[in-house]
Amino acid sequence: MTTATVEPRPDLIEPRPRTRADYLNVAYGVRSWLLTLDHKRIAILYLVSVSLFFFVGGLFAVLVRLELATPKGDLLSSDAYNKAFTLHGVVMLFFFLIPSIPATLGNFLVPLMVGAKDLAFPRLNLLSWYIFIAGGILGIYAMLAGGVDTGWTFYTPYSTKKAYTEVVPAAMAAFITGFSSILTGLNFVVTIHRMRAPGLTWFRLPLFIWSIYSTSLVILLGTPVIAITLLLAAIERVWGVGIFDPNLGGDPVLFQHLFWFYSHPAVYIMILPSMGVISELVTTFSKKVIFGYHFIAFASVMIGVIGFLVWGHHMFVSGQSPWGALIFSFLTYLVAIPSAIKVFNWISTMWRGSVSWQTPMLYAFGFIGLFTIGGLTGLYLGNLGTDVHLTHTYFVVAHFHYIMVGGAIMGYLGGLHYWWPKMTGRMYPEFWGKLAAMIIFIGFNLTFFPQFVLGYQGMVRRYHEYDPEFQVLNVMSSAGASILGVGYVLPLIYLIWSLKYAKEAGHNPWGATGLEWSTTSPPPPENFDVTPVVTLPAYVYSREEAQVVP
Amino acid sequence: MDTKFALLPEQASTMAPRVDTMFWFITAVAAFFTFLIAALLLSFAIRYRRRTEDYFPKPVVGSLPLELSWTFVPLALALVMFFWGASLYFDIVRPPDNALEVYVTGKQWMWHLQHPGGQREINLLHVPAGRAVKLILTSEDVLHDFFIPAFRVKTDAIPGRYTYIWFNATKPGTYRFYCAMYCGTDHSRMTGYVEVMEPSEYERWLNERADLSLALQGRQLFQKLNCVVCHQPRAGGRAPVLENLFGTTVPLEGGQTVVADESYLRESIRTPAAKVRAGWRPIMPAFTKDKVSEEDMVKLIAFLKGLRQGQTPPRVEESEPPEAKVKK
Numbered sequence: 001m002t003t004a005t006v007e008p009r010p011d012l013i014e015p016r017p018r019t020r021a022d023y024l025n026v027a028y029g030v031r032s033w034l035l036t037l038d039h040k041r042i043a044i045l046y047l048v049s050v051s052l053f054f055f056v057g058g059l060f061a062v063l064v065r066l067e068l069a070t071p072k073g074d075l076l077s078s079d080a081y082n083k084a085f086t087l088h089g090v091v092m093l094f095f096f097l098i099p100s101i102p103a104t105l106g107n108f109l110v111p112l113m114v115g116a117k118d119l120a121f122p123r124l125n126l127l128s129w130y131i132f133i134a135g136g137i138l139g140i141y142a143m144l145a146g147g148v149d150t151g152w153t154f155y156t157p158y159s160t161k162k163a164y165t166e167v168v169p170a171a172m173a174a175f176i177t178g179f180s181s182i183l184t185g186l187n188f189v190v191t192i193h194r195m196r197a198p199g200l201t202w203f204r205l206p207l208f209i210w211s212i213y214s215t216s217l218v219i220l221l222g223t224p225v226i227a228i229t230l231l232l233a234a235i236e237r238v239w240g241v242g243i244f245d246p247n248l249g250g251d252p253v254l255f256q257h258l259f260w261f262y263s264h265p266a267v268y269i270m271i272l273p274s275m276g277v278i279s280e281l282v283t284t285f286s287k288k289v290i291f292g293y294h295f296i297a298f299a300s301v302m303i304g305v306i307g308f309l310v311w312g313h314h315m316f317v318s319g320q321s322p323w324g325a326l327i328f329s330f331l332t333y334l335v336a337i338p339s340a341i342k343v344f345n346w347i348s349t350m351w352r353g354s355v356s357w358q359t360p361m362l363y364a365f366g367f368i369g370l371f372t373i374g375g376l377t378g379l380y381l382g383n384l385g386t387d388v389h390l391t392h393t394y395f396v397v398a399h400f401h402y403i404m405v406g407g408a409i410m411g412y413l414g415g416l417h418y419w420w421p422k423m424t425g426r427m428y429p430e431f432w433g434k435l436a437a438m439i440i441f442i443g444f445n446l447t448f449f450p451q452f453v454l455g456y457q458g459m460v461r462r463y464h465e466y467d468p469e470f471q472v473l474n475v476m477s478s479a480g481a482s483i484l485g486v487g488y489v490l491p492l493i494y495l496i497w498s499l500k501y502a503k504e505a506g507h508n509p510w511g512a513t514g515l516e517w518s519t520t521s522p523p524p525p526e527n528f529d530v531t532p533v534v535t536l537p538a539y540v541y542s543r544e545e546a547q548v549v550p
Numbered sequence: 551m552d553t554k555f556a557l558l559p560e561q562a563s564t565m566a567p568r569v570d571t572m573f574w575f576i577t578a579v580a581a582f583f584t585f586l587i588a589a590l591l592l593s594f595a596i597r598y599r600r601r602t603e604d605y606f607p608k609p610v611v612g613s614l615p616l617e618l619s620w621t622f623v624p625l626a627l628a629l630v631m632f633f634w635g636a637s638l639y640f641d642i643v644r645p646p647d648n649a650l651e652v653y654v655t656g657k658q659w660m661w662h663l664q665h666p667g668g669q670r671e672i673n674l675l676h677v678p679a680g681r682a683v684k685l686i687l688t689s690e691d692v693l694h695d696f697f698i699p700a701f702r703v704k705t706d707a708i709p710g711r712y713t714y715i716w717f718n719a720t721k722p723g724t725y726r727f728y729c730a731m732y733c734g735t736d737h738s739r740m741t742g743y744v745e746v747m748e749p750s751e752y753e754r755w756l757n758e759r760a761d762l763s764l765a766l767q768g769r770q771l772f773q774k775l776n777c778v779v780c781h782q783p784r785a786g787g788r789a790p791v792l793e794n795l796f797g798t799t800v801p802l803e804g805g806q807t808v809v810a811d812e813s814y815l816r817e818s819i820r821t822p823a824a825k826v827r828a829g830w831r832p833i834m835p836a837f838t839k840d841k842v843s844e845e846d847m848v849k850l851i852a853f854l855k856g857l858r859q860g861q862t863p864p865r866v867e868e869s870e871p872p873e874a875k876v877k878k
Binding site for chain 1: 556557558559568569572573576579580583584587588590591594595598599600601603605606607608609610611612613616617620621624625628629631632634635636637638639640642643644658691692693695697699700702703704705706708709710711713726728729730731732733734735736737738739821824839
């Protein structure tokens, strides 16, 4: 290794005097939070709410895994089990994964990263949180009033005709929450277009912003479709208007097309922001400019675009035309490529870097490993030959958990630890952080890897009871889930603890380069004392880099 | 019951080894990339670990040759998988012409199976080994899915239309089938067994349970429901004659065409006004579930599929033709 060192940029190392007020201590009291227009405070409101839903959704997962520890349905009744997996899916997807990174980290960071005082529409931003809460309250009402048992997919005609549960409140909860996503996405798009600091050109933006931008476009174009689809299902259920029910002249497969037209891109709503986080983590903790900036940025956009054209791969056995299936399979293979590009660029960034093993980077390592497995197992499901056998089995369950939990949540936790000092002004305890990251990685693999095998062996999804020969792998999975549960509770405890007792972070504990690190921690209400002027590309750690990076 | 641990389920159809070969190819590619990425990640993370805080590595902004190689090498592999999988899929979804046909109706929470010879079964399917069997599926209520892991095939059963799947079982034995599409309370109990028999044994099984064939039962219904009153050459042009209809392309009012398959025949009985044959008035009444159950529907379709020139049964009595109430 070469030992030639270069002087770091002085403006990133010299601590600046802390301003008198930060966004947390500028005002106190419930009103100052519930009526705030500060994007940072709204991010905290979202953080608290989505964390709550995460643990509610986790509770349903606990019920599911406990029941599946034995082949007989002995803990829950069939109906209770069906409600448990449905509510696990509804809560985790609509109330945690979709808003998680955009509404918390995105809300907090987009203005800071582009050097703005706030988002373009602060009032809309607060409104979006209230809409989210309204949807959340309706969702909780649906749970308490008896639950819902349609699966998070709300497939017709079961949902519109046969289910005797709270389908309409649950679907309307998802419908309402969609509008909070739309408002957030709109706010981001306008902010990124119109409010970048002087000198901050598109190709100087941090890659997190590129991924949030792609995500916002997907949200804006896709969410209205799920909204109208759920509304149509509710109309059919309440008033008997024939849309999806064949007895009323409707088509149940039409629902699947409309549903997946949003819900497949929704996977990218969950994973793209995580990819953005990983891009930030890999460069900061390698202390080296990102490898292939333009390729990563355009890969985000390509994923967003092609992601809209692959929904039919959820329906290869739904009796669709084989020629239609052919096109959807082809496009599915195409969408795999930009993800591969990103992974290789992240790894190349570490090459000859100065790689730190701090907690956020452990999450990034975990993300790259698990997302790779999740992405590569998508090859089996995009493949027309193997998907016929694998679809509707635990192979699918394992695959999407690798993407959404192994990918999206690892990225979310990595980002949360990375920006925690910025958000709170305090460091989290490093030992506990590393421990939790490792527990989550081990618990996750033990939970979900056996499910790939179960799926190929033919164990069907959403089964309350199963054949005894599947028990060994199910017990492994349930054991892994209990480890995973410990891994998720740990950060909850030590992050709350750190708010009061951990050491102060300083404005840039990582030696990172983004604009958010040039202001104090926690940032002042107006983010920057003076509007920053950007003269350098993203991720320039030294004077030498400033001359090399285009 | 066999409780030995096996990584893959038993191979019991002609398609199973082909699907498994595809599976192992993808597994080889996936394992290669997983280990490659893990090895690179770990070796870089260890070799280039941070030793001092004041060391700033030499910047490397990127490399076009590398970007192109990790774009096009995965793309080439992806295309191989795509074409291979697609050719397999067309064999999976296209049954051979001489396949034995079994009608499968799903309903909450059981499977109803009807053989051409009139034999009926519930949650149990007897088929001969070494012969292509085509399942023609529908559902009475919600979505279901017929899945036989040992054969590596499944397809959704959809109310209001027919879907198909076929297999050629290679060895006698008993194999599990499952409902693979969530359908409510007892979804996980909507399972059964395929009993694959030696052809001679299968013939004996059929003979023991021989009934009036589906087509003949359909013929009886065709008369009982008074279809025969209009759908015959001497009815004076009240309705099209249905001889040799199955599989042909039918011109519709409005210029479109439709292939007369099982789903079209079913729709034309349930909701005749949906697709009216060009040149005919929409006067046929709708035969709803209380008049023609899904099981009877299968009989009518089996009859119509085999109806050849001159085989339309004669009218046995003078009766009023059924007619739709046309809104005036």
